[in-house]
Amino acid sequence: MEEIINKVANSALEVFDLEDYYPKGMRVQIDISQWLLEGFLLKEKDFREHLKNHDWSQYQDQYVAVHCSTDAIIPAWALILVSVHLAPFAKKVVNGSIEDLDASLYEEILSKIDYTAYQGKPVIVKGCSRKPVPMRAYILATNYLQPFARSIMYGEACSAVPLYKESKK
Numbered sequence: 001m002e003e004i005i006n007k008v009a010n011s012a013l014e015v016f017d018l019e020d021y022y023p024k025g026m027r028v029q030i031d032i033s034q035w036l037l038e039g040f041l042l043k044e045k046d047f048r049e050h051l052k053n054h055d056w057s058q059y060q061d062q063y064v065a066v067h068c069s070t071d072a073i074i075p076a077w078a079l080i081l082v083s084v085h086l087a088p089f090a091k092k093v094v095n096g097s098i099e100d101l102d103a104s105l106y107e108e109i110l111s112k113i114d115y116t117a118y119q120g121k122p123v124i125v126k127g128c129s130r131k132p133v134p135m136r137a138y139i140l141a142t143n144y145l146q147p148f149a150r151s152i153m154y155g156e157a158c159s160a161v162p163l164y165k166e167s168k169k
Contacts, residue, residue: 013157014118014149017126018133018141021109025091026062027098032082033070040072047078056085064090065101099134106137115148123149124160 033039035050066082068074083093094101123145125138138154145152146164153160 012121014121014123015126015157016118016123016141016145018106018137019126019129019131021106021113022131022133023063023105023109027065027101028059028062029065029067029098030082031067031069032074032078033068033072036068036070036072039070042072042074042078048081051081051085054085056089059086059089062090063101063105064093065098066093066095067097099132102132103134103136106134107140110137110140110144113144115144118145118148120148120150122151122153124153124155124157125163127155
């Protein structure tokens with residue numbers, strides 16, 4: 001019987017797994033409609049009173065996404081004011097969804113990576129993740145890898161989809 005050889009393990013293929021960069025920490029979403037009159041109307045005095053009485057310490061060391069679940073028209077200062085209250089406690093505050101929050105975290109992390117280790121190598125951006133890696137992170141990682149990698153694929157080594165191949169010079 002012939003020995004089974006793992007060609008993937010023996011290849012020069014580099015795996016870029018975005019899960020390896022997933023920041024640990026609790027993610028929460030605050031819906032500001034709870035502080036609006038009937039969920040739609042912002043009355044400044046009441047809004048400020050709700051913010052003043054809210055327990056902001058519950059967001060200590062958490063990543064926070066602030067949004068409004070209704071179709072209310074929210075003035076920009078209202079979201080900024082919520083972020084001012086969160087600033088002493090939260091690790092990060094963004095306007096939007098949890099996915100927007102994760103995308104923002106990945107933007108920070110991916111911008112600080114040294115991609116020279118991938119110079120001239122075939123790279124596979126691992127596609128199957130157990131953590132909620134946003135699509136923006138995959139696009140951003142590919143954009144950062146492209147100037148360095150010889151080729152970029154997406155997925156798993158056994159079933160990768162080619163995305164980019166360096167042109168011959």
